[in-house]
Amino acid sequence: MYSIATTQVWVNDQDEALEFYTEKLGMRVRADITLPELGDFRWLTVSPAGQPEVTIVLMAIPGEPVIDDEAGKQLRALMAKGVVSAIFLTATDVHATYEDLKSRGVPFDAPPTEQPWGIDCAFRDPSGNNFRLAQLAEVPAGV
Amino acid sequence: MMKIATAQVWVNDQDEALAFYTEKLGMEVRADVTMAEMGDFRWLTVSPAGQEDIAIVLMAIPGAPVFDEDTANAIRELTAKGAAGSVFLVTDDVYGEYETLKSRGVEFVDPPEERPYGIDCGFRDPSGNHFRLTQITEL
Numbered sequence: 264m265y266s267i268a269t270t271q272v273w274v275n276d277q278d279e280a281l282e283f284y285t286e287k288l289g290m291r292v293r294a295d296i297t298l299p300e301l302g303d304f305r306w307l308t309v310s311p312a313g314q315p316e317v318t319i320v321l322m323a324i325p326g327e328p329v330i331d332d333e334a335g336k337q338l339r340a341l342m343a344k345g346v347v348s349a350i351f352l353t354a355t356d357v358h359a360t361y362e363d364l365k366s367r368g369v370p371f372d373a374p375p376t377e378q379p380w381g382i383d384c385a386f387r388d389p390s391g392n393n394f395r396l397a398q399l400a401e402v403p404a405g406v
Numbered sequence: 407m408m409k410i411a412t413a414q415v416w417v418n419d420q421d422e423a424l425a426f427y428t429e430k431l432g433m434e435v436r437a438d439v440t441m442a443e444m445g446d447f448r449w450l451t452v453s454p455a456g457q458e459d460i461a462i463v464l465m466a467i468p469g470a471p472v473f474d475e476d477t478a479n480a481i482r483e484l485t486a487k488g489a490a491g492s493v494f495l496v497t498d499d500v501y502g503e504y505e506t507l508k509s510r511g512v513e514f515v516d517p518p519e520e521r522p523y524g525i526d527c528g529f530r531d532p533s534g535n536h537f538r539l540t541q542i543t544e545l
Contacts, residue, residue, distance in 0.1 A: 265497035265539060266457045270413030273491065298522050306523070314409050317460050320494070334489045337480045346477055348491060351412040351463070360408055379441055380449070396408065 269308065270350055271320040272392040273338055277307050279389050280321040284309045287367045293318045311352075319350065342391040349393040357382045357398035364396075412451065413493050414463040415535040416485050420450050422532050423464040427452045430510045436461045454495075462493065488536035500525045500541035507539075 274280040284290045290309040297305045304325075308318035324335055341347045354360040357375045361384055365371055375384040381399040388394065417423040427433045433452040440448045451461035467478050484490045497503045500518050504527050508514060516528040524542040531537065 264454060264456065265495040265503055266454050267413060267460050267462065267493065268496040268540075269492075269494040270410060271491040271493065296523075300522055310410060311408050313407060317410050319410060320492075322491075330489050334484060334487055337484055338489065341477065341480055341484070344477065346473060346481070348414040348416065348465075349412075350410065350414065352408045353411040354408045379443060397411075 267317065269318050269320045271322050272350070272388065272390065273324050273342055273347060274321050274388070274390045274392075275324070275339070275342070276389075277305055277321055277323050281307060281309070283389050284319070284321065287369050288364065289367070290319070291315075345387050345391045345393040347392060349395055352394060352396045354396055354398050357384065357396060360396060410460060412461055412463045414465050415493065415531065415533070416467050416481050416490060417464045417531070417533045417535075418467070418482065418485075419532075420448055420464055420466050424450060424452070426532050427462070427464065430512050431507065432510070433462070486534040488530055488534050490535065492536045492538060495537060495539045497539060497541055500527065500539060503539060 281292070285292060290311055293308040293310055293315060295305070295307050297303055305323065307321045309321065310318040324330060324338055326332070326335065330338070338347065361371065361375050364386070369386050371384055371386045373384065375382045375398075381397045383395055383397040385393065385395050424435070428435060433454055436451040436453055436458065438448070438450050440446055448466065450464045452464065453461040467473065467481050469478060473481070481490065504514065504518050507529070512529050514527055514529045516526075518525050518527040524540045526538055526540040528536065528538050
């Protein structure tokens with residue numbers, strides 16, 4: 264069998280991202296490896312304390328030949344709009360986590376609000392990636 | 407404290423994706439909830455057996471008013487190129503897993519090969535999303 268090891272975000276600047284994910288979100292660095300044999304490709308991953316088995320890959324947007332210029336431009340435009348993808352983070356106490364992250368400078372759109380799936384708020388990272396932070400409601404059986 | 411709960415892929419067709427992820431990849435459905443109060447938004451997630459704390463969200467690309475046509479088209483194009491992002495799957499036995507998935511009809515773009523970080527192969531889902539399946543070498 265296999266397991267899911269990563270979820271990825273594209274970032275404009277890996278050092279800027281590293282600072283945001285560690286200092287503001289409080290995540291731990293799980294890998295920071297530069298591979299000279301792969302053109303100095305830098306594999307940079309972070310995840311919350313207590314969750315070392317799954318990480319967020321902070322991936323720099325490569326140029327040609329991996330990603331052509333047009334695709335690179337499209338990606339940056341979508342990132343700036345916050346629509347490349349969303350990652351869900353769950354918290355056992357969303358109000359406390361919200362206050363903690365906000366005090367460290369994480370830019371939330373609005374305080375947590377009740378949604379059909381739980382109590383939920385959202386923020387974006389410096390590259391525009393969209394995150395939802397949710398305290399999930401117990402879904403009744405059969406829904 | 408918080409935890410990472412999802413990795414997302416954009417899909418062209420949720421039913422096609424569901425068939426691929428369950429029948430070919432052998433994942434289990436974690437949620438399949440359609441919310442009438444949100445314009446029939448369908449929250450569809452899957453993950454491997456034994457890994458219930460994280461799931462892959464098979465997200466349909468929404469149309470207007472959520473995404474304008476240019477945005478939706480750009481997402482479809484990038485996904486088709488495999489440039490929307492990658493998900494890494496890890497295994498203790500990459501050759502065995504490769505043969506199993508291949509026999510179920512998963513089309514690999516790279517067979518298992520030695521890399522600096524381990525033995526690694528790659529496949530794409532029906533929408534173009536890029537997956538790596540890796541047996542990691544201890545560095």
